[in-house]
Amino acid sequence: MSPASRADAFAVLDLAPGALPAEIKRAFRRLAMQWHPDRNNGHGAAERFRQIKAAHDYLVRGDEDGEADTAADANSAPARGPDQQETLWLDIEEAIFGGVHVLELERPEVCGDCAGSGRITLASSRMCACCRGSGRVRSKSGLDHCDACGGRGYSAEVRCETCDGTGETRSGRKVRVTVPAGMWPGRRLRLAGKAAAVGDLPPGDLLLQSQLRLHGLFSLRGDALEVTVPVPLFDLLAGSVVAVPVPGGETEMVSVAAGTASETRHTLVGHGLPLRSGGRGDLSVLLQPVLPEKLGKTDLDALRVLQATLAGRESRLYPDLTAWRAQWLRAEPKKGGRKSRKTRS
Numbered sequence: 379m380s381p382a383s384r385a386d387a388f389a390v391l392d393l394a395p396g397a398l399p400a401e402i403k404r405a406f407r408r409l410a411m412q413w414h415p416d417r418n419n420g421h422g423a424a425e426r427f428r429q430i431k432a433a434h435d436y437l438v439r440g441d442e443d444g445e446a447d448t449a450a451d452a453n454s455a456p457a458r459g460p461d462q463q464e465t466l467w468l469d470i471e472e473a474i475f476g477g478v479h480v481l482e483l484e485r486p487e488v489c490g491d492c493a494g495s496g497r498i499t500l501a502s503s504r505m506c507a508c509c510r511g512s513g514r515v516r517s518k519s520g521l522d523h524c525d526a527c528g529g530r531g532y533s534a535e536v537r538c539e540t541c542d543g544t545g546e547t548r549s550g551r552k553v554r555v556t557v558p559a560g561m562w563p564g565r566r567l568r569l570a571g572k573a574a575a576v577g578d579l580p581p582g583d584l585l586l587q588s589q590l591r592l593h594g595l596f597s598l599r600g601d602a603l604e605v606t607v608p609v610p611l612f613d614l615l616a617g618s619v620v621a622v623p624v625p626g627g628e629t630e631m632v633s634v635a636a637g638t639a640s641e642t643r644h645t646l647v648g649h650g651l652p653l654r655s656g657g658r659g660d661l662s663v664l665l666q667p668v669l670p671e672k673l674g675k676t677d678l679d680a681l682r683v684l685q686a687t688l689a690g691r692e693s694r695l696y697p698d699l700t701a702w703r704a705q706w707l708r709a710e711p712k713k714g715g716r717k718s719r720k721t722r723s
């Protein structure tokens with residue numbers, strides 16, 4: 379009962395080939411209102427409705443990848459259900475190292491109670507719940523005609539409670555996916571016969587396209603994986619070796635040359651995302667200076683020693699600050715003398 383091709387399905391729904399899913403749904407609802415046997419007892423209405431529903435299901439459930447579909451059409455189809463395309467969201471470790479992933483698929487189904495129209499026709503009219511029988515509703519511009527009942531104040535149509543008026547219900551199922559190592563973003567997997575079953579046909583293939591689900595430690599900077607590592611300011615100033623977490627729960631060491639006071643970026647080759655060409659990309663490491671949060675007496679003593687040691691060398695340590703003071707501090711404190719003025723160039 380499925381249409382022979384996507385082109386046929388689009389034609390049944392009065393749509394141009396390639397119409398978007400939202401357009402498909404809209405067209406289906408419009409035609410379902412017109413042809414559903416509950417609404418239309420004309421000759422052939424039931425058959426027409428079945429065709430419309432089959433066309434909708436074919437297009438909405440089918441593989442939305444044009445190329446794959448053309449290939450399927452060209453084989454002129456052993457009878458089986460359409461393929462199904464889904465996104466496979468992977469954690470960074472799953473994408474790199476692979477593993478078993480349980481995929482929960484939720485898909486819209488046409489609501490069986492209202493045939494996708496979102497409305498139910500009652501045997502007799504009732505007071506309109508929207509306008510409470512007045513035929514008018516309040517709006518920004520004052521009182522307006524009630525759309526729900528067409529202004530009559532009563533109606534034999536009510537919103538379908540099963541689907542809350544959306545025309546769709548959702549059903550879920552779980553699929554076990556053995557994820558191979560090296561899933562670069564966008565890599566596809568084909569699981570033969572794992573698509574959702576449509577009618578009595580043997581199910582088509584489940585086509586999965588991988589995407590990264592990043593949270594916590596790692597983020598993306600362009601196509602590169604990035605990790606931000608907080609480092610004590612003094613370690614950066616004095617030079618240090620910094621431990622950097624890399625995917626897989628390991629740690630790599632990054633050397634920092636003395637004299638760095640601002641954020642610096644380093645590259646860990648081969649610790650980034652899987653590459654389409656094989657192997658792994660780079661991990662971009664952002665070292666971020668952090669200031670002490672709590673200072674005890676011993677810390678303060680040490681800082682004061684440092685302060686005294688560095689005093690008198692300000693013009694060399696802080697050239698910008700020295701220039702700023704020379705420009706903006708007209709009345710300098712007596713203690714500091716007038717030395718700084720000489721450093722202005």
Ligand SMILES: [Zn+2]
Pocket residue numbers: 489490491492493494495496497538539540541542543544545546
């Ligand atoms: Zn419904």
Ligand SMILES: [Zn+2]
Pocket residue numbers: 506507508509510511512513514524525526527528529530531532
């Ligand atoms: Zn009303």
